[in-house]
Amino acid sequence: MSTTEVVGTDEGTTDRWDPIREMPPSAKLVAKVLDYNETLTQSQLAEETLLPPRTVRYALSRLEEADAVNSRFSFSDARKRLYTLNL
Numbered sequence: 805m806s807t808t809e810v811v812g813t814d815e816g817t818t819d820r821w822d823p824i825r826e827m828p829p830s831a832k833l834v835a836k837v838l839d840y841n842e843t844l845t846q847s848q849l850a851e852e853t854l855l856p857p858r859t860v861r862y863a864l865s866r867l868e869e870a871d872a873v874n875s876r877f878s879f880s881d882a883r884k885r886l887y888t889l890n891l
Contacts, residue, residue, distance in 0.1 A: 820891040823870045830855055831863040835872060838889040845884045 819825075824835050830853075837852045838844060844852065850860045864887060867873040872891055878884040 823872050823891065824867065827866055827870070828863070830859050831866045834860060834863040835867060835889060835891070838873065838887060839891075843886045843888045845878065845886060847884075849887065 821835075824832055827835075833853050833855065834849055837849060841848075841852070846857065846860055846864065849855075849864070850857045853860065855863070864873060864875075868875065872889065874888050874890045875885045878886050
């Protein structure tokens with residue numbers, strides 16, 4: 805008979821999601837959607853998450869403060885910014 809050992813999390817290890825763990829649910833959702841999709845615009849994020857554009861803007865600003873997302877201008881439309889996850 806074999807026994808299964810349960811391995812706990814070490815306090816010394818860091819998870820890639822640690823920078824956003826204490827953020828609002830909207831920021832976590834935006835981060836997760838960016839995790840599944842490499843690069844999205846703000847309007848695409850609003851579409852994918854079903855969140856209002858204002859909420860997506862707030863979530864992105866919180867994620868940018870934590871250096872969890874990168875943003876750059878779109879080459880096809882300079883009025884838009886493209887967001888990628890940085891975790």
